[in-house]
Amino acid sequence: MIDETKIMQYADGTLPEDEKETVKKAIESDPQLRKLLKDYQATGEMLFNLGKEIKSQPLPSSLQKKLKIINKERERSSDGIKSFIFFRIPKIAYAGIAATFAFILYSVFQTTAPLVVDNINDGSILRTGAILKKFEITESVSDPGEGMLNTEDFKIFYDEYLTLYNFEKTIDEKNSKNKFIKKIKKMTKAAFKGQDAKTIHAKWKNSVFWITNPTNDINDDEIMLGGGGIGSGSLIDKNGLILTNWHVIKNANQVWVYPYPKDPSKGLQMDKVTDAEKFLAIVVAKNKKTDLALVQITGFSKRITPVPLGIGDKIETGEKVFAIGHPAFYGWDITDGIVRGIVPNYEWNYGKPPKEGEKFDHTATVMRSSAEIEGGSSGGPLFNEKGRMIGINNMGEIGSNNINFAIVVKHAQELIKNKEQPGIKATATVEPLTEKILRQKYPNLWTDDYSQNGVIDTWYVDTNNNGIGDTIYTDDDEDGLIEAIYIDKDEDNSPEIRLFDTDLDGRPDEKLIDRDDQNDDVKWDAVAVDIDQDGTWDKVQDIPKS
């Protein structure tokens, strides 16, 4: 018996040479196959003509424009010549550039709040009064706006610092031997006495969160089913911004965030806090290069104080540091150590090193510290003795004698500033699917309580209106957010596709496929993931049969 597809290939002229003779003989001897051949020839011709005619249509203007751009790009890349951009600026723009330079120069020698954050990092600014004045903070903060760093905290801190510093300096200048002055001097020094681990933990544990990322992970190019990461993060702003590592929130648009438990006496291990109060945090900014990200929560306790960023603190080798995080599933762990060294523009990868000719994934100024961290500490704060965050713990060197890395906090400042810029801001429209939204779309759906505990957890939808349900929405953890969609296109009561929205942003990011649906083995054969959540399945992988 000749397969029909062979006849089709014969009609199209795509059949391998060695099979042609057999197929030809079969067609000649069977009138039904001859008819089939004619049908295929006819549809082949139809499709060929259709393709030819549509392709012969002139391009609409929008695509013509695009083609022009492509042609220009192609010419440019084949030339290899790039003209110097400055000379392309129209003459009128020179005036604008000059004005900008003038404004910048003016700004540097005047008092502007953003410059405080920009320049205090050079370590020399607290040396002379003249420069101090340059960085004085005024009320005229240009953008106190939404989600930005809490400049009020900075202001209070610097005001205190400057007052005390100037006071001490005056005493020094007078070189007095007065006992009273000496006492004051001693008190001033006491105000700057370094804090110990106990104080830092007591003060800042509530501001450190536990982050779990539910999305699948890809390690060494392999999709890890049921993967997902855990990490730490610090509240840095009263609007709920939490600073963490990019690799902690990798692939997700939303992550779960757990605050310090209200009743810590039950224990702080991972399994003790997972059922506690948790927040769905939206990823609002990320920068893969510096391995940093910001997530935002709402509705958290206003008693939680944002961690002050030590952007202005000079990081010195040998100074004492403290790391808070959740190493190896133990929550709110604190370790201490010293800064072992600072490495500017350090390059690194998680997992495999880059292939020849490729760049490292991450580049940032980092510090090596001896404050121990482990998996789960990623994204957590590294405090200095003043109780300010100077680094974001990101990794330890495997096999080393306690060499741990933290990204210098000034990179966080870049991220916060760029929060609203395109390219860095997460683009997803984050809206978890709920029963309410589902009902607006499908008013005729019917429901089920699969777990039989009195809570509706399953919704059946008949998308093609033939009276048979073909799509099932489920909320297995019964938190009101639908996380999975089962599609049963052939309506045989055995779904062949499961779409899973692991980070609950309303966009499926994992697809399981049952390719041999007909045999009812109810086993998924392949998994696909949409890593960048752009609606395209980026990687498909067979699931090994167990």
Place this chain on the structure above:
Amino acid sequence: MLEKIDENFIKRLRLIARGIARENCDPDELVNESVEYLLKNKNKYKNHPNPIALAVLKMKGLHIDFIRKNKNLTALTDQEEIGIDMDEKMEISLECKKVFEVIKKMGEKCQEILMLAADGMSMQEMQEITNVNSLGTVLSRLSNCRKELKGLMST
């Protein structure tokens, strides 16, 4: 990769997009955005062996995105007409117009594979784009869809 994106490349995408786009989704907009994506990521994909497959997969992704954002499944039937209207601007022969209209009434898998066939794609390319696991499945799907097309054209 840029050297492969020429007028013919875009015209092929326009044809295939007509097998992907449904409802009031403008196929040319899918082409536009897909080409834009290739342009933006030209360095990432500079050694991609098959830019046309990449562009088509992107169009499919964009279409899913479009559906997810805009679709109201219950009102599909009316909106499908808009898709056909849009293509009536094309100056194609009556015979081809009829074939196209019949294809647009078929299932989405058929629409896709028939337009890929109309483009003259190889079975391997079709397999890559349709994301099925064997060439046999592609062959049988195309064969069945062509039989269906013939049947519908005869009625």
